[in-house]
Amino acid sequence: MSIFRILLDSNVYLRLANNFHPLLYKSFGEKNYTLYLIAEFQKEFNKSPRLKNKFGWVNQPEYVENRKHQLRTLKKQKEQIKLTYSYLWAQNISEGFGASRVDVKALAYGSVLDAPVVTDDSDMTELAEPFGIEVWGLLDLLKIMYKAKRIKKNEIKALIGYLEYNEFPRRKRRGINRKVLIAPRGGELNPRPPEAD
Secondary structure (H helix, E strand, O other): OOOEEEEEOHHHHHHHOOOOOOOOOOOEOOOOEEEEOOOHHHHHHHHOHHHHHHOHHHHOHHHHHHHOOOOOOOHHHHHHHHHHHHHHHHHHHHOOOOOOHHHHHHHHHHHHHOOOEEOOOHHHHHHHHHHOOOEEOHHHHHHHHHHOOOOOHHHHHHHHHHHHHHOHHHHHHOOOOHHHHHOOOOOOOOOOOOOOO
């Protein structure tokens, strides 16, 4: 049975995993969509006292166990990921983007494995574009999950409520438009889930 791999950036994982547990490695939909987080996430998370304080649930046993299901890559793919990462990281620095190392690595995985990377980070999206890396927004993923009956309408509303309470006010103070946060590229924020087919 073939699967359709989808990679999550750090922020998307932190927004979704506590609400839709178990999030990773559980196939859904006709295409067997399967969500993954790269292994490097754990190292980045453990280095950040701010993240550990805000998202204490991440290191609870059931979430650690869920993250043990990793992407399998061949030796040649690992070499390609390393090379792609070096080009992406150089571009990230030269363009003044603020993408973290682990998120740039996720883009490298997406490029080599031909898998979309879910992010609402505008720097990651801009970094991915010239390299032809497919990027989805959080709403793109939620729409797929909803249509596949992986999540329910009330769960989407709860997530939107969480984001509005926890993230939108902070981003507004920084002058960041909330549409950028969870709308698909070029799309409008729509707190209502898409209609089922």
